[in-house]
Each structure stands twice: as structure tokens, then as C-alpha cells.
Amino acid sequence: MTHRLTVKDILALGFMTFALFVGAGNIIFPPMVGIQSGEHVWMAAIGFLLTAVGLPVITVIALARVGGGIDALSTPIGKVAGVVLATVCYLAVGPLFATPRTATVSFEVGIAPLTGDGELPLFIYSLIYFVLVMVISLYPGKLLDTVGHFLAPLKIAALTLLGVAALLWPAGGTIPATADYQRAAFSSGFVNGYLTMDTLGAMVFGIVIVNAARSRGIDNAALLTRYTVLAGIIAGMGLTLVYLSLFKLGAGSGALVDQNANGAAILHAYVQQTFGNMGSFFLAALIFIACMVTAVGLTCACAEFFAQYLPLSYKTLVFVLGLFSMVVSNLGLSHLIQISIPVLTAIYPPCIVLVVLSFTLNWWNKSSRIIAPTMLVSLLFGILDAIKTTGFTAALPTLSQHLPLADQGLAWLPPSLVMLLIVALVDRLKGAEQVSVHS
Numbered sequence: 001m002t003h004r005l006t007v008k009d010i011l012a013l014g015f016m017t018f019a020l021f022v023g024a025g026n027i028i029f030p031p032m033v034g035i036q037s038g039e040h041v042w043m044a045a046i047g048f049l050l051t052a053v054g055l056p057v058i059t060v061i062a063l064a065r066v067g068g069g070i071d072a073l074s075t076p077i078g079k080v081a082g083v084v085l086a087t088v089c090y091l092a093v094g095p096l097f098a099t100p101r102t103a104t105v106s107f108e109v110g111i112a113p114l115t116g117d118g119e120l121p122l123f124i125y126s127l128i129y130f131v132l133v134m135v136i137s138l139y140p141g142k143l144l145d146t147v148g149h150f151l152a153p154l155k156i157a158a159l160t161l162l163g164v165a166a167l168l169w170p171a172g173g174t175i176p177a178t179a180d181y182q183r184a185a186f187s188s189g190f191v192n193g194y195l196t197m198d199t200l201g202a203m204v205f206g207i208v209i210v211n212a213a214r215s216r217g218i219d220n221a222a223l224l225t226r227y228t229v230l231a232g233i234i235a236g237m238g239l240t241l242v243y244l245s246l247f248k249l250g251a252g253s254g255a256l257v258d259q260n261a262n263g264a265a266i267l268h269a270y271v272q273q274t275f276g277n278m279g280s281f282f283l284a285a286l287i288f289i290a291c292m293v294t295a296v297g298l299t300c301a302c303a304e305f306f307a308q309y310l311p312l313s314y315k316t317l318v319f320v321l322g323l324f325s326m327v328v329s330n331l332g333l334s335h336l337i338q339i340s341i342p343v344l345t346a347i348y349p350p351c352i353v354l355v356v357l358s359f360t361l362n363w364w365n366k367s368s369r370i371i372a373p374t375m376l377v378s379l380l381f382g383i384l385d386a387i388k389t390t391g392f393t394a395a396l397p398t399l400s401q402h403l404p405l406a407d408q409g410l411a412w413l414p415p416s417l418v419m420l421l422i423v424a425l426v427d428r429l430k431g432a433e434q435v436s437v438h439s
Contacts, residue, residue, distance in 0.1 A: 003217035005050035006226055012213055013227060015156070020205045020402025021056065021235055022155055023098065023294035028263025028333075030243045033192050034250020035259055035266060036154035037185055038177030041251045044189030048247075051193030055352060057236040062205030062358045070203040073358055076367040077375060077416040083377040085354070086305070088347055089200045091148070094302035095321050098197050099338040100111040100329035102291035102298075103129045108264035108333050110284025112273075119330070129399060133292065134322035137299040138315055156238070158286040162271075163245025164338045169274050173364030175254030187410055191257065194344045195337065198239075199351055204301050207282070262333050262429065349412040350375040357420075369427045370420070377419040379414035 005013070037044035066072040070089060074082030092098065103126045108117070115121035139274075180188045213227045249270055252413070256269040269285045303317040312320070328336070353375045361367045403411040 001257060004223065005213070005216055005218065005242070008111035009216060009228060010065060010230055011234065013209070013231040014238075016212060017060070017205075017209050017231045017235035018238040019155060019293075019344070020208065021198055021239060023201075024102045024287075024291050025098065025269065026052075026198070026239065027193050027246070027290070028105055029192060029357070030062040030246035031250030031253065031266040031270075032060040032261075032263045033189055034247040034260070035175070035253055035257070036178045036250075037176050037181040037189065038251070040181050040185035041174065041247055043185040044181055044192075044363070045244065045247050047189030047191075047244060048193040049189075050151070051190050051199055052196045052243065053236050053347075054238045055193075055197040055355065056239075057232045059126060059199050059202035059355045060206055060209060061225075061229050062233035062355050064210060064225040064232075066358070067209075069206055073203070073206075073354065076358075076361070078368065079374070081365070081372065083309070086203075087309075089351070090305050091300050092340075092343065092347065093197050093200045093204050094298050095324040095328065095345070096170075097328075097336065098147045098201070098330075099133075099295050099298045099302075099321070099325040101324070101333070101336055101340075102295040103262050103329040104331075104333040106284075106288045106291040109268055109287045112264075112279065117332075118341040122332065123330055124325050129295075129361065130329075132325040133295045133325075134301055134318055136292075136296045137303065137318045137322070155286070155290055157283070159245075160244050160415060162249070163242065164282075165274055166270075169250035170248065171270055172252050172255035173274055174251045175259065178259060184409050187405070188409070191345065194348045197344065198302055199348065199355070203351065204305075206298075208301070220244055220438065241291070246421075262337065264333060269349075271276065274366070291389045295325075342389045342396050345381045345389055346379065346386035349378035349385075349416065351377045364424070364427050365430065369430070370423050373423050374416055374420045380410045381415050385411050 005196075011383050029052075033044050033048055034041055063069065063073055065076075070086045071082055074085050077085070104122070106129070107125045111121060111125050176182075177185065209228055209231055210224065215223055218224050220228060225376050250263075250266055253266050253270050257266055258275060261269075267283065268280060270281045271416055275282070299318060299321050303314050306312070306321075307314045310317070331339070354371065357367075357371050357374065360370075364370050384403075404414045405411055
């Protein structure tokens with residue numbers, strides 16, 4: 001008899017997926033987009049939602065269709081390239097950016113208002129924080145599920161309260177948009193959606209979602225895909241509601257903080273004004289627990305991945321990753337965001353290409369002919385876009401500034417489409433030749 005999930009199980013799977021995605025980045029970036037985009041907030045929101053909700057949901061669906069993790073998805077580009085891609089994704093959502101960011105966000109929201117934003121308080125906090133992360137990560141089976149069961153409803157309740165408050169009690173009116181959002185609100189929102197890292201997170205967590213459905217006895221491939229898709233859609237709807245309320249919160253906070261403030265500062269200022277000190281304590285506690293569990297999940301996932309390729313045990317890797325993340329977190333939130341922008345701008349385009357083209361595998365005679373060259377072109381032009389977000393723009397040839405969509409941070413898109421057309425034509429011609437030889 002084929003096992004099927006109950007409605008309750010499907011909802012639980014959806015809430016689990018939502019809880020996996022809601023980390024530090026999901027809470028801090030929408031208010032920043034809201035305050036910076038001013039009167040163009042909803043156009044920027046559409047761009048942001050495409051990369052911060054649409055792409056992760058599509059990634060979860062793509063992984064469900066291949067029935068596995070990033071290694072299964074990257075089969076068309078070969079084993080070595082697949083391992084390199086997986087390594088980059090795990091490092092980005094692990095010790096380089098996302099895991100340290102959980103510490104800096106929870107520090108800036110909960111501790112910095114009390115101690116000041118100094119180096120010593122951040123160091124002491126990050127030391128205690130990552131010792132806790134490492135201890136919990138050593139025994140993932142015992143604590144992560146328990147905390148997760150309590151945490152998902154708590155997160156949802158707290159974020160709902162914050163969202164309702166943003167709608168009912170806005171801090172003030174919108175202020176004029178920054179130059180970037182005046183010029184290109186949609187694409188600025190689109191590129192800022194990269195910063196949540198949810199598409200990379202989906203590549204890492206996708207296998208967890210598929211395995212959660214399998215653990216309920218679902219072994220039918222079609223049902224597995226269907227339930228994972230439903231979980232992705234439920235999570236996507238939840239994320240959309242959270243983001244829309246946080247855009248609204250940010251858009252009305254121009255009177256409270258500087259327009260260039262980071263999301264943690266915007267949230268703290270809003271909650272302090274609307275709910276007073278008790279509200280600030282509540283927000284700090286929520287973000288601490290949310291960030292802690294995300295950090296544990298990422299540390300466990302990264303340690304398990306690297307244990308396959310390095311001569312180190314899982315427990316040793318937990319300590320290595322925890323200590324490295326602690327060192328990186330001491331750069332502070334604003335510096336961490338600055339460093340992550342060029343890296344994510346470079347690696348997101350090939351990931352987008354891989355996910356989107358994974359739905360077209362049946363169209364081609366040989367999928368590796370299509371996917372590998374298109375990803376390579378998207379990476380090269382993604383690197384160009386990335387250099388433009390740093391201080392080295394002047395080193396680029398003048399021509400690179402005038403590429404189609406270059407001023408919107410999407411210079412990778414037209415050449416990737418051109419390469420796709422070329423390799424599609426080559427695939428058709430080579431496929432036709434093979435058929436004629438055999439006949």
C-alpha cells in the first residue's frame with residue numbers, strides 16, 4: 001500500500017521548510033529595502049520577492065524532481081564541477097557569511113543597544129554564542145528537533161505580531177528613495193534578494209526536506225515530489241507575508257533611523273518606539289533563538305558535507321566551523337554584508353541558471369552541452385557585476401559599464417541567454433547527426 005501524508009503532516013512539513021528558511025537575513029534585509037526604496041517600495045518588493053521567495057521555492061521543486069540534494073541537481077555539469085559548486089554553496093551559507101551573520105544580527109538587535117557596538121562586547125557575545133552552537137551541533141538528533149518543534153510556532157507567532165504592528169502602527173511616512181532605487185527599483189530589489197542567501201540555503205536544505213517526507217514512509221517518487229512542492233509553496237507563502245510586512249515596517253521608519261542603517265538597527269528602533277523596552281527584549285529573545293537554531297542547522301549541514309571529503313570527523317569539523325564562524329562574526333554586521341555582496345553577486349547567476357535549466361533536461365539530446373557552457377558564461381559576467389560592487393570598478397574596461405542591463409546589476413542575463421541559444425542549436429545539430437549515422 002502506498003503511504004500518503006495527512007493534511008497535518010503536509011502543513012508540518014511546510015512549517016518546517018519555512019522555519020529552515022527564516023534566519024537572520026530574512027529578518028534584516030526587507031526593512032533595509034523598505035527604507036531605501038521609499039516611494040518605489042512595492043516595485044523593489046516585486047524584484048526582491050523573485051529572488052528571495054520565487055527562486056528558493058523553484059530550487060526546492062527542482063531538488064524534489066531529482067529526488068536528492070545539490071549533488072543530484074549538478075549531475076549535468078560533471079562530478080568535479082558539481083563538488084566545487086556544492087562547496088561554494090556550503091561555505092557561503094556556512095562559515096563565510098550566513099552562520100557568522102546569525103551572531104552579528106542577534107548581537108546588534110539584543111546586546112548592542114545595552115553595551116554599545118564595541119569590539120569587546122561583540123567578541124565576548126560571539127564566544128558564548130558559538131560555544132552554545134558547537135555544543136548543540138555535536139548532538140543534532142537530540143536537540144535540534146525538540147527546539148525546532150517549539151521554535152517554528154514561536155517564530156511564526158512573533159513574526160505575525162511584528163507584521164500586524166507594522167500594518168496598524170507605522171512609525172511614519174515614506175522618505176524619498178536612494179539614488180539606486182530612483183534609477184532601477186525593480187532590479188535593485190532583485191539583486192538585494194540575493195543577500196537572504198535563500199536559494200543557496202535551498203540547495204543545502206533541499207535534501208533535508210525530501211528526507212523528512214521519506215521519514216514518514218513516502219517512497220513513491222511522484223508523491224515525494226508533490227509533497228516537497230507543497231511544502232515549498234507553504235514556506236513561500238509564509239515568507240512572502242513576512243517580507244511584505246517588513247517592507248512596510250522599513251518604509252515607515254525613515255523618521256527613526258538613518259536611511260543607510262542596517263536592518264537590525266531599523267528593527268530595534270521600530271520595536272523600541274512601538275512596544276518600549278519589553279518589546280525590545282521580546283524581539284531580542286526571538287531573534288536570538290531564531291538565529292541560534294539557524295546557526296546550528298547550518299553548522300550540522302556543513303560538518304556532514306565536509307566530513308565526506310576531508311580526513312576530519314564530524315565532531316572535529318563542528319569545532320573548526322564554529323571557531324571560524326566566530327572569528328568572521330567579529331567583523332561586525334555592516335562589514336559582513338559589504339564583503340558578502342560581491343561574492344553573492346558572482347555566484348548567484350550560475351546557481352539561477354542551474355536551477356532553471358534543470359526543468360528543461362528532457363528538451364536536449366545531451367544536457368551537459370547546454371547547462372555547463374551557460375553556467376560558465378553567467379559566472380564570468382556575474383564576476384563582472386560583482387567587481388562593480390567593490391572599489392575596483394575603475395579597473396574594468398569601459399565597455400563593461402555599457403553592457404545591456406549592466407547599470408541594473410544584471411549584465412549576466414543577456415549573454416547567458418545568447419549562449420543558451422547557441423548551445424541549444426549545437427545540441428540540435430549534433431543530435432541530428434548521431435541519429436543519421438545510426439540509421
